[in-house]
Amino acid sequence: MEYNFKEIEKKWQAVWDDEKAFAATNDYSKPKFFGLVEFPYPSGQGLHVGHPRSYTALDIISRKKRLQGYNVLYPMGWDAFGLPTENYAIKNHIHPEIVTEKNVANFKRQLKALGFSFDWDREVNTTDPAYYKWTQWIFLQLFKKGLAYKKKMSVNWCTSCKCVLANEEVVNGVCERCGSEVIHKDKEQWMLKITEYAQRLIDDLADVNYIERVKTSQINWIGRSVGAEVDFATTAGDNLRIYTTRPDTLFGATYMVISPEHPLIDKWKDLLSNFDEVMAYRAEAARKSDFERTELVKDKTGVKLSGVTAINPVNNTEIPVFVSDYVLMTYGTGAIMAVPAHDTRDYDFAKAFSLPIIEVVAGGDIEKEAFTDCQTGIMVNSGFLNGMSVEEAKKAIVQWLEKEKKGYPKVNFKLRDWVFSRQRYWGEPIPMVYCEKCGWVPLDDSELPLKLPEVEHYEPTDNGESPLATIEDWVNTTCPHCKGPAKRETDTMPQWAGSSWYFLRYCDPDNVNALAAKEALNYWMPVDWYNGGMEHTTLHLLYSRFWHKFLYDIGVVNTAEPYSKRTSHGMILGENGEKMSKSRGNVVNPDDIINDYGADTMRLYEMFIGDFEKAAPWSTSSIRGCKRFLDKIWNLQEIVVDGDYRKELESSIYKTIKKVGDDIEAMKFNTAIAAMMTLLNEIGETKAITRGEYRTLLILLNPFAPHITEEIWQNLGFEGRVYQQAWPEVDESKCKDDVIEVIVQLNGKLRDKLKIAADASKDDMLKAAYALEKVASGIEGKTVVKEIVVPGRLVNIVVK
């Protein structure tokens, strides 16, 4: 009998579809398991070998949970709005909807060919109006709660995509997607107040089981800092408010710096004798792209304001005010007090402009460089703070500031509000209408979904308007409020919108009255285990946590966090150890692997390739090892005999059951497979396998290689299907061997081993050790100083 994987895999995929083998049931009395993988963007290139790494891992976990009696929801869908599809549509004059349909069909074919146990009855698609109706609905709720607002602001503008980007989408000053230059542009944009949730997004990480690096990345990204805002009086009469994390160093503030965009500059126009120079500097700063601005980090530039000076509140010293682009308008108050003695940037600036440098924390050498490592130390040159520790000084100065009404404690975040508008066609229309009389008015819920209009051209316009802006009979509408003439919002939502809540839709995908029924959400949420890429840590993962918290606040969902566990897989690299890419020519196509080796081998190899959390290079020759393993499993059919576990194999089998089960939970798939290989080798040595042993082996292997195990199961005439069986129980008492091997050391070095009863006493072990010839010769003529005996493990004799 030949292992014909092509035939077998096709056969069982059809059987599973037919039997709806992996459909989650709505029996809410059973224990549930919600396993989730990031739904893919259905690109024209099809599946990448990286996708199945994550999908196989959670498929294994989901299949095991089913065998353990859980009601499992393991769904799949399509995050199908987005630029590549739109660009392809523009280039080839095909409607993006048709492109999407084609790509989805291809992806689905590939996923089915890998035998994943997705519940295809719950498939979702973000571009389906029945789905994006609820994306729009959530937006309207955000608007109604004041968390969506329109604001004219400087935004990141990709010169090639002709589209606004969120801060998160700008990488090293260029567009994350196309690599083109990103410049600043003033535009009216819809914004979402994610900043309102900043503190909770940090705090609630304590309640979820995410891998540590995801937590730290999110915490760093949100960037909480504790300090104070302080008002400096100015000769212009206005207070200049600054933010600092080091109010204790106030006596060391020898000048101030405000951002080029700071509004006080315009207010002070008539007071500034060098206003023109300041404006020229502002224009220069605006012209610079983010890339240039960060490239020029070393050289500090700036202009001193002539005509206005500030007064340091602690000592009434008059200090100059500068404009410099090293101070950002978007953080704090857009103004700082400069303490050059204890800040590298201020130090550089002070040196460049020959400004005084006053040490206020003792310990450094400010002649040479800024002393920044000053969280501890003693205050000097600081009036009433002198002699205090930094910690005491922080408290004392804030108390003083509050008493004098010149400042107060303040917490700041690096996190910015989320720029939510895109000037593109292929996204969810924002369901808002602008009325001259009523302002921005939300559509009524009954008008959802607001569908994308059919258009001839999807090209973005050069003036930065969305393609939708040119469709007059769509744009012109009536105001839902006053029924007067009004215009629709023509921007669409970013790709992150649809993916911010998709897991909720899986709970009840066909609901027309709500994004999902309350009972379904209460039962299935939170997601028990979510696996995905590290690249989504500060984008999708943070955005979806924010939306979920909002939905929690308005009573839609009953958990404050969407995911109780988050893990992450390493990338699969090309055979040469570099990232797979078309330009490097090292891309592996899953279709080829399935064709040459079969889906079971492909799945097994992707799990065996290495530590799941780490990147690993692809190796075509190593796949053969996994294929050989399955061949051997198959060939066991020729030596099968009646019977249950044989005595000599019993403990190995129980140990393997335990190891495979534990390793799956710990995502140590590589060692789980190794354990099964070891057991197979052991069985192989006996030239026979009993039906009882085979049965267990097939169940253990089934989550990894579902097709071949079902086929053998059927061939052997076992009842039902493997997927309907129960995961084998571990009999702990039978995992133990009666006789164990103990290592014997002299001075910590291995000298010999001995076989002894597992429950031998320390004395027995020691006696047995001394009886060894190598021990006897090793201690001859020496004194025994110490004897260390670890029961069940080792004997170590220390001699001098």
Add this chain to the structure above:
RNA sequence: GCCGCUGUGGCGGAACAGGCAGACGCAAGGGACUUAAAAUCCCUCGGUGGCAACACCGUACCGGUUCGAUUCCGGUCAGCGGCACCA
């Protein structure tokens, strides 16, 4: 600059509440079967020395704790990833 992670055979990788370093697999070499090849099966496979039993060295580098360190601690070097003028 800051934060995080990683350094183990020819390769992917095991092992670490401190206790046999190199499980499992790949590649390589030798042998069996075969007219031959593929497939399969058996053996060898970190280094040095030795005919051998065996000995010594070996988990990036230097040091420490310990009877014993790949594992813990301190320092150095290298690589990867993220953030980056955030006051």
